Amino acid sequence: METASEDVLVSRSARGDEQAFGVLVERYKGMLYSMSRRLMKDPGRAEDAAQESFIKAWAALPGFKGESKFSSWLYRICYNTCISELRKRKPEVELDEAMGVPVEGPVQEFRNRDIQATIQEEVSKLPDDYRAALTLYHFNGLSYEEIAKLTHKPMGTIKAHIHRARAVLKTRLLERVGWDNLKEVMWQ
Amino acid sequence: MREKGTEGQRDRGIERSGSGAGCELLRSRLQDYVTRELEPESRRLFDAHLVECGECQHELALMTAVVSTLDHQPVLDPQPGFSEKVMRSLPRQRVFVFSPWWSLALAPLLAGAVWLFRTPLERGIAGLLGRYVPVSVTLPALTMQSAGIAAAAVVGLGLLVTAGGAVFCWRAYLRD
Numbered sequence: 001m002e003t004a005s006e007d008v009l010v011s012r013s014a015r016g017d018e019q020a021f022g023v024l025v026e027r028y029k030g031m032l033y034s035m036s037r038r039l040m041k042d043p044g045r046a047e048d049a050a051q052e053s054f055i056k057a058w059a060a061l062p063g064f065k066g067e068s069k070f071s072s073w074l075y076r077i078c079y080n081t082c083i084s085e086l087r088k089r090k091p092e093v094e095l096d097e098a099m100g101v102p103v104e105g106p107v108q109e110f111r112n113r114d115i116q117a118t119i120q121e122e123v124s125k126l127p128d129d130y131r132a133a134l135t136l137y138h139f140n141g142l143s144y145e146e147i148a149k150l151t152h153k154p155m156g157t158i159k160a161h162i163h164r165a166r167a168v169l170k171t172r173l174l175e176r177v178g179w180d181n182l183k184e185v186m187w188q
Numbered sequence: 189m190r191e192k193g194t195e196g197q198r199d200r201g202i203e204r205s206g207s208g209a210g211c212e213l214l215r216s217r218l219q220d221y222v223t224r225e226l227e228p229e230s231r232r233l234f235d236a237h238l239v240e241c242g243e244c245q246h247e248l249a250l251m252t253a254v255v256s257t258l259d260h261q262p263v264l265d266p267q268p269g270f271s272e273k274v275m276r277s278l279p280r281q282r283v284f285v286f287s288p289w290w291s292l293a294l295a296p297l298l299a300g301a302v303w304l305f306r307t308p309l310e311r312g313i314a315g316l317l318g319r320y321v322p323v324s325v326t327l328p329a330l331t332m333q334s335a336g337i338a339a340a341a342v343v344g345l346g347l348l349v350t351a352g353g354a355v356f357c358w359r360a361y362l363r364d
């Protein structure tokens with residue numbers, strides 16, 4: 001069962017085969033949890049959202065006709081779950097407002113994984129819409145078009161969100177890490 | 189390597205200083221360059237400008253670091269026991285799962301049905317024998333013994349049919 005192809009597992013799950021669905025959960029739990037963790041930020045709530053996404057997927061599977069990839073379909077459910085959770089929580093803030101917190105100067109010692117950590121931290125400060133577009137593009141590997149369809153936003157808006165978010169991250173990375181440290185890590 | 193600030197580059201609005209129009213053009217398309225979304229002609233201009241503009245090289249290195257970090261975000265694992273929690277909270281579905289065990293369960297049902305309709309079945313068999321078998325065959329009277337044999341034959345046939353069905357279902361089950 002663990003080695004069965006995705007199509008087999010999906011069609012068996014759609015007919016109520018829990019064992020097959022268990023394999024899908026095992027396969028996608030990391031992806032779905034990482035995605036909701038990046039969208040929701042809080043680990044506990046992210047886990048709840050990922051769990052809820054799987055339960056919704058299980059209920060909706062008999063209606064899944066395979067027009068899209070199963071993974072894209074699952075991401076859509078997860079995205080919608082996270083976004084509706086986020087909307088319950090707080091009003092959306094603007095990018096400038098969210099990123100307006102001053103940062104301390106560059107640190108002394110720096111390694112590659114610190115760049116990853118810094119970027120993750122700065123991503124988590126982005127407004128929900130920007131963070132979502134960036135996550136769907138870079139982490140889930142969706143195209144601008146797919147993200148636009150999923151989020152019901154114009155493609156131009158999605159592209160602008162991603163571009164602005166990256167520009168902010170670039171500035172923040174430079175502020176926090178400093179060019180000398182970055183150069184050393186990047187060229188090593 | 190090309191000469192700094194050749195005519196060809198100036199014609200296209202690209203200059204070598206850190207704040208010229210070339211730099212502006214380049215910075216506005218910097219992300220598309222990094223994510224390889226730039227059309228080939230612009231890409232060539234970009235490359236030519238990069239060779240001689242330190243500031244743009246610097247910008248490019250930074251943006252490359254950002255994009256490549258974003259592209260290589262690690263997959264995070266939920267708490268242990270997450271899958272079990274999900275499976276436990278699935279609502280039970282009333283969906284018919286077509287498995288071999290279902291078809292095996294049909295065997296006694298089929299035998300029972302044949303036993304219930306034994307009289308019309310016996311008549312039908314006698315009729316068929318009368319029509320296609322040239323020699324006149326007299327069916328034994330329905331004694332306890334013949335009824336037992338008939339029932340055993342019917343159950344045997346039912347089992348055979350359902351076993352065939354089971355093999356078919358099992359293959360269908362394995363296939364999809």
Ligand SMILES: [Zn+2]
Binds near residue numbers: 207
């Ligand atoms: Zn330049």
